[in-house]
């Protein structure tokens with residue numbers, strides 16, 4: 001949901017021209033939004049701002065405008081996912097004040113921008129765009145008239161805006177500084193020698209430094225080439241030195257590494273991501289702390305959005321199966337209804353790969369207000385959701401750049417399975433040795449994911465030729481397989497733009513089967529569980545009788561093999577690994593279908609990787 005990058009440097013101290021660093025950072029951030037982009041730089045004479053921006057993809061804009069060729073040592077850049085104001089050249093960021101001396105980029109939403117704009121217009125300010133962001137440079141310009149410094153004016157401006165924001169600002173008034181502020185939208189500072197950086201996420205700056213400071217909510221400040229100043233708005237300076245982290249992600253993690261798209265790289269990376277996550281979980285005291293909270297809980301809720309919700313649903317089914325304890329799953333944006341019923345003895349688990357999804361964060365805060373305890377499951381260390389939780393469990397998938405979640409889903413289900421097993425062991429749902437056995441099975445996850453990918457990739461590719469000609473599909477399963485089927489359907493929808501509906505297969509006869517006609521594709525997720533397989537037999541037969549083409553994602557020894565028109569063969573292993581063995585073939589099918597249709601799977605239309613607006 002918009003990406004921000006900033007570089008402030010001493011001449012001759014950066015590995016590339018600073019504008020090239022900004023351009024490369026923008027390319028890395030493009031997954032966050034890609035309808036328009038822009039760069040502002042303080043020109044070398046320091047008395048003029050250069051602002052280049054426009055509608056379109058970053059590489060096209062680079063050819064047209066030459067972002068990477070700008071001279072200057074203080075620069076900010078932005079890639080946009082439109083909220084207020086249609087994507088066009090004028091609404092693209094950066095936005096400037098009336099004098100053209102202040103330029104601002106912003107990720108988030110300024111909720112009170114209408115009132116602010118009205119009062120600024122009355123004072124004579126002239127607005128050019130339809131964005132909420134444009135109020136910020138005008139506010140700073142206005143406050144600067146009565147402030148002792150630009151920073152004071154910036155601070156006063158930030159104090160009057162309401163909403164969510166990560167903001168970066170440059171100005172000719174103080175040319176060697178990038179000012180920033182953060183609330184509810186991510187922002188990190190990168191520390192280097194002779195230059196410093198600012199960005200929406202770590203992969204954007206990983207090429208230049210591993211030393212980062214995660215900016216917290218309510219913090220504002222500025223960076224120069226060799227200093228950092230951070231303060232808590234209204235509470236004075238922050239001792240940031242203790243917060244410097246050395247990131248262990250490799251640069252390779254943040255690049256395509258020779259693959260045509262991040263998505264395929266990330267699908268194929270799943271064995272490694274699962275290995276790292278398993279290794280981390282088996283040593284993480286957070287799991288024990290989380291189990292302690294769960295054991296004391298009166299009720300357990302779990303919430304998330306999109307793919308993370310499917311992982312959450314899986315957890316809720318698993319916990320009721322293994323521990324016999326009900327878990328209430330809900331879609332994060334619906335939090336109000338659920339928070340209404342929560343109290344101090346309840347626990348909410350919030351699952352979010354980015355740790356920044358605003359719906360999930362709002363759910364967390366609503367439950368927190370009612371004194372519930374919070375457990376986070378996230379892929380991004382120190383992001384907002386884990387930070388605001390009582391306990392944080394991390395997946396170790398590495399950065400996920402493709403908009404479609406892949407490796408973060410399988411690693412989330414691994415972490416949540418580990419949690420469910422550890423919980424069930426303590427409630428008596430599982431004996432110690434049963435729990436130990438299941439953990440051993442989880443240890444096989446990386447290998448089983450690898451076998452599944454190897455067995456199915458070329459079939460999924462062949463099948464995509466046919467799938468690309470379709471407009472509607474069903475993704476069905478039963479029991480533990482349902483969230484996995486839902487995830488398969490979401491992949492096809494979001495990147496191949498094919499309508500894919502998913503529901504528990506028993507529902508077909510209550511309505512959806514009316515749509516089925518000859519050649520209608522129905523993808524069945526078939527877990528390795530004889531009871532479920534028997535139940536699915538009837539569901540497959542009723543679809544076949546209407547001429548549907550049955551695509552089975554099923555293990556090698558399934559009793560349903562003679563029912564399948566197309567078989568994506570997964571390894572025969574315990575049903576608890578169903579998300580890990582059965583999701584990759586469906587990810588591959590979606591990926592190759594999107595490619596076949598000529599779409600860019602990394603940047604699906606209308607979507608952004610992290611949704612930081614409600």
Ligand code: M6R
Nearest residue numbers: 306307308352353354357404405
């Ligand atoms: O970062 P989060 O896990 O909180 O993100 C939640 C969803 O926005 C995300 O899973 C989304 O559904 C993906 N595009 C799915 O591929």
